[in-house]
Amino acid sequence: MVNSxxxxxxxxxxxxxxxATRLSSGFTLIELVVTIAVVGIFAAIAMPSFSGMIAxxxxxxxxxxxxxxxxxxxxxxxxxxxxxxLAPNSGGWKKGWSIYPTNEADNILExxxxxxxxxxMSGPGSVKYNSSGRIGGSASFDIEATVGSASAKTCVTVSxxxxxxxxxxxx
Numbered sequence: 001m002v003n004s005x006x007x008x009x010x011x012x013x014x015x016x017x018x019x020a021t022r023l024s025s026g027f028t029l030i031e032l033v034v035t036i037a038v039v040g041i042f043a044a045i046a047m048p049s050f051s052g053m054i055a056x057x058x059x060x061x062x063x064x065x066x067x068x069x070x071x072x073x074x075x076x077x078x079x080x081x082x083x084x085x086l087a088p089n090s091g092g093w094k095k096g097w098s099i100y101p102t103n104e105a106d107n108i109l110e111x112x113x114x115x116x117x118x119x120x121m122s123g124p125g126s127v128k129y130n131s132s133g134r135i136g137g138s139a140s141f142d143i144e145a146t147v148g149s150a151s152a153k154t155c156v157t158v159s160x161x162x163x164x165x166x167x168x169x170x171x
Contacts (some may be wrong), residue, residue, distance in 0.1 A: 019133065042111075051148040058145035062114055063154040063166045066097070066141060068158070069112055070127065070164040073099045076109055076128035087126035088112065093141065094121040102128060119144040133162045139171040 027035075069086060076099065077084040083102035089111070096113035099105075113142045114121070123141035130136075141156040155171040160165050 039146075048148075048150065051119040052150035052152065053143045056152040058116060058119065058147070059143050059152040059154040060168075061142075062119065062143050062145070063156050065112060065114075065167050066156050066165045067145075069097060069099060069110060070158055070162075072110060073127070074133045074162045076101075077131055078133045081131045083131065084129045085108070085126050088131075092121070093123050094119055108127050116145075120144045120146075127158060129162055131151045134160060142171050143162070144170075148165050 009114065016120060054142055073086040074083050077089045084099060085102045085105075086097055086099050088097050096111070098108050098112070099110040100108045104160075121141060121143045124139045127139050135158060138150040138160055143154045143156065145152050153168075155167050155169060156164055157171065
């Protein structure tokens, strides 16, 4: 049989240890303030790179949309066996573009608009695909997005064969 005095001493000791441990756990106010200050400093250092990343993503997104619109215009020209035009909306390329059969400007196959401010985009007056999917001359589009002090440029080019290409720089 176990001596009850020994058990009671062990129980009292373990309760005291748990209480002492419970009182010493947690953060002090100074530790909390220092941690918040360090996190704030890291966020302030990282903020300019986030602006660059956002500008880069915006420029790349518009370039990707244009790439797929050019590919669609090319495939529609071949499929319909007629000329198809990709032209800017009223207000220029930075407002968006439309795809339509060249002789049927009111028959819009796709209308694409660009959302967001601080985007500049320049390109030719229009891109006309013939029934074989080729264009009369090469075309290039300059896309630039600005967020804060950061800006990113993307270039979309269309070769004579009608195939679009995207690169991460100015044209």
